[in-house]
Amino acid sequence: MCGTSLTFHHDLRMFWGYAPLVGVAQMSKHPATVGQSRHRTSDGKAAPVSQRRPPVALSPRLILLLIVGVVLLYGVIYPNLHVVLQSLQRDGNWSLQNYREILAQRIVLKAIISSVAISVLTVMFCAGIGIPLAFLFERFTFPARRLFATLAALPLVLPPLVGTVAFIFLCGESGILARVAQSIFHLERAPWSLRGWPALLLFHAYTMYPFFYVLTGAGLSRIDAALAEAGRSLGARRARVLTRIVLPQLTPSLVAAALLTFMTSMASFSAPLLFGGGVRMLTLEIYTARQRGDLTLALTETVILAVISLSALVFFQRYEGTRRFAAAAMKGAAKTRRTIATGSARVVAMAFGVLFSLLLVLPVLTLVVVSFAREGSWTTQTLPPSYTLANYARIFSDSAAREVFLNSLSMSALAAVAALLWSFCVAALIVRKRRRTWHRLLSWLILVPWALPGTVVAVSLAEAYGKPSSLAGSFILVGTFWILPVVYFLRFMPLVVRSVQASMEQVDEALDQAGRSLGARWWQRFFRITLPLVWPGAVAGTLLAFVIALGEYVASVLVFVPSNRPISIAIASELRDFNLGAAAAYGVVLMAIIAVSMMVAGRLERLRS
Amino acid sequence: MPLLSLKNISKRFDSTPAVADISLDVERGEFFGLLGPSGCGKTTTLRMIAGLEKPDAGTIEFDGRDITDLPAERRGFGMVFQNYALFPHLNVSENVAFGLRARHRPAAEIKERVKGALELVQLPGYEKRRVDELSGGQQQRVAIARAIAIEPALLLFDEPLSNLDVTLREETRGELRELVGRLGLTAVYVTHDQEEAFALCDRISVMVGGGLLQTGAPRELYEHPAKLAVARFLGRNNLIQVMRLSSSNEGTGEFKTLQGGHTLRVLIQKGELAPLNKPCTLAIRPEHVVLRHAADSLENTIPAEVREINFAGATSTVKLDAGGLLLEALVLQPNAFAVGTRCAAVLPAERISLLKE
Numbered sequence: 001m002c003g004t005s006l007t008f009h010h011d012l013r014m015f016w017g018y019a020p021l022v023g024v025a026q027m028s029k030h031p032a033t034v035g036q037s038r039h040r041t042s043d044g045k046a047a048p049v050s051q052r053r054p055p056v057a058l059s060p061r062l063i064l065l066l067i068v069g070v071v072l073l074y075g076v077i078y079p080n081l082h083v084v085l086q087s088l089q090r091d092g093n094w095s096l097q098n099y100r101e102i103l104a105q106r107i108v109l110k111a112i113i114s115s116v117a118i119s120v121l122t123v124m125f126c127a128g129i130g131i132p133l134a135f136l137f138e139r140f141t142f143p144a145r146r147l148f149a150t151l152a153a154l155p156l157v158l159p160p161l162v163g164t165v166a167f168i169f170l171c172g173e174s175g176i177l178a179r180v181a182q183s184i185f186h187l188e189r190a191p192w193s194l195r196g197w198p199a200l201l202l203f204h205a206y207t208m209y210p211f212f213y214v215l216t217g218a219g220l221s222r223i224d225a226a227l228a229e230a231g232r233s234l235g236a237r238r239a240r241v242l243t244r245i246v247l248p249q250l251t252p253s254l255v256a257a258a259l260l261t262f263m264t265s266m267a268s269f270s271a272p273l274l275f276g277g278g279v280r281m282l283t284l285e286i287y288t289a290r291q292r293g294d295l296t297l298a299l300t301e302t303v304i305l306a307v308i309s310l311s312a313l314v315f316f317q318r319y320e321g322t323r324r325f326a327a328a329a330m331k332g333a334a335k336t337r338r339t340i341a342t343g344s345a346r347v348v349a350m351a352f353g354v355l356f357s358l359l360l361v362l363p364v365l366t367l368v369v370v371s372f373a374r375e376g377s378w379t380t381q382t383l384p385p386s387y388t389l390a391n392y393a394r395i396f397s398d399s400a401a402r403e404v405f406l407n408s409l410s411m412s413a414l415a416a417v418a419a420l421l422w423s424f425c426v427a428a429l430i431v432r433k434r435r436r437t438w439h440r441l442l443s444w445l446i447l448v449p450w451a452l453p454g455t456v457v458a459v460s461l462a463e464a465y466g467k468p469s470s471l472a473g474s475f476i477l478v479g480t481f482w483i484l485p486v487v488y489f490l491r492f493m494p495l496v497v498r499s500v501q502a503s504m505e506q507v508d509e510a511l512d513q514a515g516r517s518l519g520a521r522w523w524q525r526f527f528r529i530t531l532p533l534v535w536p537g538a539v540a541g542t543l544l545a546f547v548i549a550l551g552e553y554v555a556s557v558l559v560f561v562p563s564n565r566p567i568s569i570a571i572a573s574e575l576r577d578f579n580l581g582a583a584a585a586y587g588v589v590l591m592a593i594i595a596v597s598m599m600v601a602g603r604l605e606r607l608r609s
Numbered sequence: 610m611p612l613l614s615l616k617n618i619s620k621r622f623d624s625t626p627a628v629a630d631i632s633l634d635v636e637r638g639e640f641f642g643l644l645g646p647s648g649c650g651k652t653t654t655l656r657m658i659a660g661l662e663k664p665d666a667g668t669i670e671f672d673g674r675d676i677t678d679l680p681a682e683r684r685g686f687g688m689v690f691q692n693y694a695l696f697p698h699l700n701v702s703e704n705v706a707f708g709l710r711a712r713h714r715p716a717a718e719i720k721e722r723v724k725g726a727l728e729l730v731q732l733p734g735y736e737k738r739r740v741d742e743l744s745g746g747q748q749q750r751v752a753i754a755r756a757i758a759i760e761p762a763l764l765l766f767d768e769p770l771s772n773l774d775v776t777l778r779e780e781t782r783g784e785l786r787e788l789v790g791r792l793g794l795t796a797v798y799v800t801h802d803q804e805e806a807f808a809l810c811d812r813i814s815v816m817v818g819g820g821l822l823q824t825g826a827p828r829e830l831y832e833h834p835a836k837l838a839v840a841r842f843l844g845r846n847n848l849i850q851v852m853r854l855s856s857s858n859e860g861t862g863e864f865k866t867l868q869g870g871h872t873l874r875v876l877i878q879k880g881e882l883a884p885l886n887k888p889c890t891l892a893i894r895p896e897h898v899v900l901r902h903a904a905d906s907l908e909n910t911i912p913a914e915v916r917e918i919n920f921a922g923a924t925s926t927v928k929l930d931a932g933g934l935l936l937e938a939l940v941l942q943p944n945a946f947a948v949g950t951r952c953a954a955v956l957p958a959e960r961i962s963l964l965k966e
Contacts, residue, residue, distance in 0.1 A: 510694035513661050516681035517688035518708030518759060528707070532698045 060522065064425045071422060072445045075490050079457075079464035080306070080448070086463060087300045098300045108297075111280040112304065118197070118281065119265035122204040126261045127254070129205060130212025133356075138220040142346060148353040149217075151360055156210045157594055158364070159551025161568045162587040163207050164270040165575060166363035168194065169370050169584065171202070172275070176366055179382040195277035203271045206363075208264055212257040219253030220246075259316035266309055267453030269554040274575075282308075283455045283554070290459065290558065302459045306452050313451045364591065371584035378580075391581035395589070401570065405589070408566040411481075412549035415488035420542040422493060423500040431504040450494035454554035457491055462559050481564050487555045492545035499541025503534035540601040547594040610673060612637040612795050613658065613763060618667035620653055627653045629819040630667070635797060640789060642810030643799045646842060650819040652767055655799045659765050660684050671763070682711075687756030688765040692772065693748045695740040701727070701751050702736035708759035726754040729788060746777045753785070757792065764789065764796040770805060782808055803843050807831070815839050832894075837964045840892040847898065847936050848964075849873070849891040853884070862963065864891060869934035871911045875961045890964045897960035898938035900927060900946065901953045909956040911936075918943050929954055 090097040102108045137149040155163065171177050173190040181191045193199075223246060231241040272281040282305045289298040371391055373384030395401040426446065430439050449457050465477035477483045507530060515525040553568035560569050567590055574583035611634035620628040628650040635641045643651040656662040658669060660681030668677045676684060687708075695704050702723050709719045727733055730750035740748060749769060756764060769785075770778045786809050789796050800806050806813050807827040814824040817838045823830060834840035840848065851864035851873065862877040867888060875891060901910075913931035925943035929936045929952070936954055946952060 508692065508694060510690045510692060511696060513659075513681070514688065514690060514694035514696075514755075515707070515711075516661065517659055517684075517686060517765075518711055518755065519682050519685060520707070520711040521682055524711050528710075529696060 061429070064429055067422070067425050068429060068442070072442070075486070076445050076448050079460040080452075082464040083299055083306075083460040084303055087296075087303045090296075098296055102297060102300050102304075107280065108285065108301065108304075111282050111285045111301075112308070114279055115266055115282045115305075116308065118200055118204070118268075118279070119262045121201055122208060122265040123258050123261045125201060125205040126209040126212050127258070129209040130214075130257065131216050131254070133209075133213050134216035134220060136349075136352075138217050140349065142349040142353070144350075144353065148357050151357040153210045153214050154360055154364075155207045156214070157547065157598055158207065159548075159553070159568065159587075159590060159594070160207065160268070161270040161553040161571060162367070162551060162590060163363065164203065164274050165571065165583055165587055166367040167203055167206070167271075168274060169580070170363050170366040171199075176369075176382060183382055194275045196275075196279050199275045199277070200268075200271055200279060203275075204265050204268065206360075208261045211260040211264070212254070215253040215257040215260075216250060219250045223249050255316055259312065262312050262316075263309055263451060263453075266305070266312070267455065267554065269453075269455060269557075283453055286455050286459060287558065295463075298459060299463065302456050306456045309452055309456070310448075313447075367584050367587050367591075370580055371588045373581045373584075375579065375581050391585040392589075394582060395585050404565055404567055404570040404586075407564040408550055408568075411485045411564070411566065412488060412546050412552075414485040415492065415549050416496070416542045416546035418485075418489050419493035419496040419545055420500070420538060422489075423497045423538070423541075426497050427500045427504045431501055446494050446497055449490040450492075454487075454491055454552070455558065458487055458555035458558040461487055461490070478559065479561055481561065483559050483561065484556060484564065484566065487559060488549040488552060491552070491555060492549055495545045495548070496538070496541045499544070500534065500538045503537030503541075504530065506537075507533045536604040536607040540604040543597045543601040543604075547597045550593060551590055611635060612639075612672060613797070614670040615654070615658070616668045616670065618654070618657060618664045618669065620650075620657060620662060620664050626819050628657070628664075631816075631819075631821045632667075633814055633821060633824060635795060637795055638793060640786065640796045640798065640809055640811045642806040642813035643797065643816055644803060644806040644813050644842075645801065645816035647801055649816045651799045651801075651816045654816070655765055655767055655797060658763075658797060659686055659688050684763075685759065685761060686763045686765055687759055687761030689749075689752050689756050689767065689769045691768045693752040693769075695748055695751055695755075697741060699740070700736070701732070701738045701740060701743070704740060704751055705755045705758050707755065712759070722758050723754075726758040727751075729757065729792075730754045731784075745773055746781060749773060749781060753788070757788075757794070761794065764794045766796060766798040766800075768800050771800070771802070778805070779808075785809065815842060817842060832960075833962045834892060835962075835965060837890055837892075840890075840962070840964055845895050845937065846892045847895060849893070849934065849936075850888055851891050852886070852888055855885060861958070864889075866934050869911070869932035871931065871934065873909050873956060873961065874958045875963055876958050877963060892962045892964055893956050893960050894939075895926060895937040896924075896939040897957060898936060899955040899957065900929075900938050900940055901955060902945075903953060905953070907955055909958055909961075911954045911956065913952055913954045915946050915948050915950050915952060918946065918948060 087098055088094055088096065133152060137145060137152065158166075169175050172194045173192070175194070178190040178192065181187065182189075185191070227245055227249070228241050231245045232238075236244065267283060268281065269283040269287070272279060272284045273287070276284060282301060286298050286301045286305065289295075289301060369384065370378075372387040372389070374386045374388045374390065377386050378384040395404075426442070430442060461483070462478050465483075467476065477486060511529055511533075512525055515529050520528065550566075551568060552566065553572070556566050556568055557572065560566060565573075567586055571583045571586045571590075574580075574586065613635040615631060615633050617630050617632055618628055619626070619630050631650075631654065643654060645651045653662060657664050660676070660679060660683075664677065668675055670676065671684075696707065699707065705723045705726050706719045709722060714722075723736065724733070727735060730753050732747060732750050732754065735743075735747070735751075740751060743751065749772075752769070770781055773781060782805060798806070798809055800809075810827065812824060812826055813830055815822045815830060815838075823835045823839045830839065831843055834843060834846075837848070840846045850867040852867065854863040854865055854872070856863045860877060862875045864873050864875060865871070866873060873891065911931045911934070913929040913936065915927055916930050916935075917928040919926040919928070920943060924939050924941055927938045927940055927943065927946055929938060931954060938954060940946070
């Protein structure tokens with residue numbers, strides 16, 4: 001358990017913290033050594049000594065560049081450009097009319113404002129929970145610390161839709177907590193309703209505080225304890241050491257966490273859909289506009305949402321770039337966790353830990369309980385009165401339901417494997433190469449589909465490949481099986497690229513050079529040196545992309561085809577039909593698959609180190 | 610004809626010049642050293658020889674053929690890296706066999722050669738060990754075995770001993786020299802440690818700031834540095850600012866020290882007399898400065914006062930003030946002198962080098 005919890009943490013740090021933002025650890029490990037990173041392609045001039053050398057028509061590097069370029073052109077550049085250009089057109093003419101009309105409507109303006117406001121508040125709440133929690137777990141030791149530390153990161157892998165459903169069962173008007181309150185205080189009606197701003201903020205805080213928790217924890221563990229000791233030895237008090245030494249060094253982590261939280265909140269869709277009440281979020285507006293058939297409105301709102309998300313990315317990165325610390329000290333003092341030893345403090349810490357992890361696990365437990373509830377039997381009781389396996393029997397025996405699992409598994413697997421293969425192409429092009437402008441451009445383009453809300457990715461892809469066009473020809477993606485795998489690939493390949501890239505960067509560059517000096521060609525070096533060393537990390541990253549794709553809802557709901565519905569769509573439709581038990585059972589099975597995958601990924605991570 | 614020949618090699622990284630127009634020849638069977646402070650471009654030079662970097666200008670010839678554009682994997686040079694670069698996922702014998710497998714040698718031959726290479730580095734029976742179970746010294750030997758297993762045409766070393774502790778370093782040094790000599794290999798050895806370079810190499814090139822300053826046998830470099838930078842880099846030196854006197858001639862030059870105004874006679878070779886009326890620098894090693902209790906009529910004898918005595922085990926450094934000229938002398942018996950007493954320092958003419966800037 002201990003090992004797993006550690007590696008599990010490591011996973012999350014690795015994958016959620018993506019390259020440009022959490023590059024501090026990498027930076028200190030790989031100082032940009034001048035003159036070590038020139039890889040020569042094998043298309044050099046014919047050299048006098050090489051008699052056996054065949055003439056090379058297409059260098060491997062060129063082929064890689066072609067593959068990467070084509071995918072980015074068709075997957076990222078063209079669809080997004082297409083949407084932007086469409087939004088700027090009115091009756092075949094260029095105009096800003098769409099924007100003028102939409103921004104004149106109070107409703108859309110309100111959606112923009114409430115989206116941003118909710119996101120800002122979410123960042124604040126999450127920081128308030130996640131940062132102290134990270135300090136508690138990183139700096140102190142108490143019984144079962146590791147178990148709680150792992151549990152605290154749990155909401156990260158909970159698919160948003162499943163989390164939302166669990167929240168409704170737990171905290172909704174007719175949820176378990178409301179019924180408990182009703183029976184205790186003998187109330188006629190539910191004491192609260194899970195609607196609107198408070199509900200959204202509560203849910204966002206619950207699902208997104210781990211960004212702050214995990215990244216702050218990673219940042220804290222990176223800080224050289226000797227620096228704090230140096231501060232103390234210079235006469236600074238504890239508080240001063242915290243504000244002047246520890247917090248400034250944490251800035252990159254905190255900025256990264258704030259960015260992730262902000263973007264995830266901007267992209268949040270399931271929660272506003274299911275219990276947003278009157279709160280208008282941009283994602284929801286885009287969805288309803290598309291459902292109504294108002295494509296122009298959907299497109300224009302999509303562009304607005306994309307612009308806000310990308311601006312946030314640029315803004316945070318700018319700020320973060322000014323605050324980078326390369327670890328100068330090599331020989332760090334051992335980080336010591338203070339043991340909470342005194343009786344009362346120990347009890348308080350333990351109690352807090354138990355209470356907190358209970359709070360975290362409660363929604364999941366609720367889901368499990370509801371999944372065993374007999375359909376229709378749960379009316380006014382606090383807990384479902386009778387239990388049955390019928391829900392599971394139904395989703396496993398019903399051929400349509402079985403198909404849902406197969407659909408999700410096959411589409412996610414396709415996307416994940418494609419992302420893995422593609423990531424190796426990208427990594428071969430950019431890892432350890434000298435920073436050139438086009439490298440930065442490449443990294444940015446790869447980041448774009450990840451930085452954009454799922455709604456935006458789905459809408460732009462649907463618009464770009466919905467009808468024949470000049471670039472795509474008569475190729476139509478919408479309405480085919482392939483649209484979802486493609487969307488999943490685009491949305492989650494940045495995670496895989498990130499993990500492959502990180503794994504590759506951790507391989508000592510001298511190993512490849514040693515291979516060269518021993519006479520191994522590039523393919524021999526790739527298969528005999530690089531691949532054996534990076535596959536655990538690469539596969540762990542792929543598994544993460546796979547499980548996230550498995551629970552994907554935001555983009556799926558916009559472009560899915562009835563013949564291949566993914567699990568998330570099935571959950572939503574069961575919910576709509578008030579088959580609560582079946583919806584919960586789907587959720588539980590999904591979580592089980594995710595848990596197993598994450599455990600495998602954790603093992604692989606351990607293999608790597 | 611030299612085996613390896615670098616001709617006017619230059620290399621820049623972005624806007625920083627790393628190696629500037631260097632030329633050097635390595636003879637067959639020679640143990641050749643590249644010695645210099647960190648950042649002087651010696652590793653870059655080695656990597657260009659290996660083919661891991663491509664020079665911006667100049668050519669590299671090996672055995673009379675231009676190999677400048679030949680990729681590293683086709684050069685057949687064995688290289689030992691500073692951090693050994695052993696493949697962590699392969700065991701000892703797989704590491705040593707790597708280069709042979711890349712060449713698709715038959716399995717029986719590979720086994721034979723791996724065994725032979727491990728015996729040469731005194732690690733017989735270590736075939737199945739994981740490389741991370743080995744000590745630093747053993748990893749070092751595996752790295753050497755891996756490089757010699759491919760029967761390299763040239764053996765390249767990039768500070769291979771810098772990660773070992775002092776005693777192990779000296780021990781490995783001796784074995785390495787013996788091994789390379791026994792196999793009749795030619796080696797290029799990069800180091801920043803002058804003692805190591807002196808102990809290992811037949812000839813050494815001193816590199817500073819991307820340029821080659823002086824090439825020669827270790828004794829020659831040590832006793833007669835040609836340039837100020839070489840004298841500064843190779844051990845402790847008394848550097849004396851002087852002006853040439855007009856009474857000098859070929860063979861013996863006469864110089865007046867700027868501090869203290871003493872007159873020093875120096876043996877000048879091959880007509881390399883310094884210009885008149887321009888300050889220049891003389892160098893003499895502290896161990897060549899002879900201390901006496903009283904001045905006598907020997908030439909280059911300077912009256913001085915003992916300022917400081919630093920005890921350092923076998924020898925002690927005596928710091929002297931000779932009328933403003935500060936000198937250091939290395940003595941075996943510091944008890945003969947006391948701080949504040951007067952003495953005489955003899956600077957033997959044949960020990961003094963005239964430096965070029």
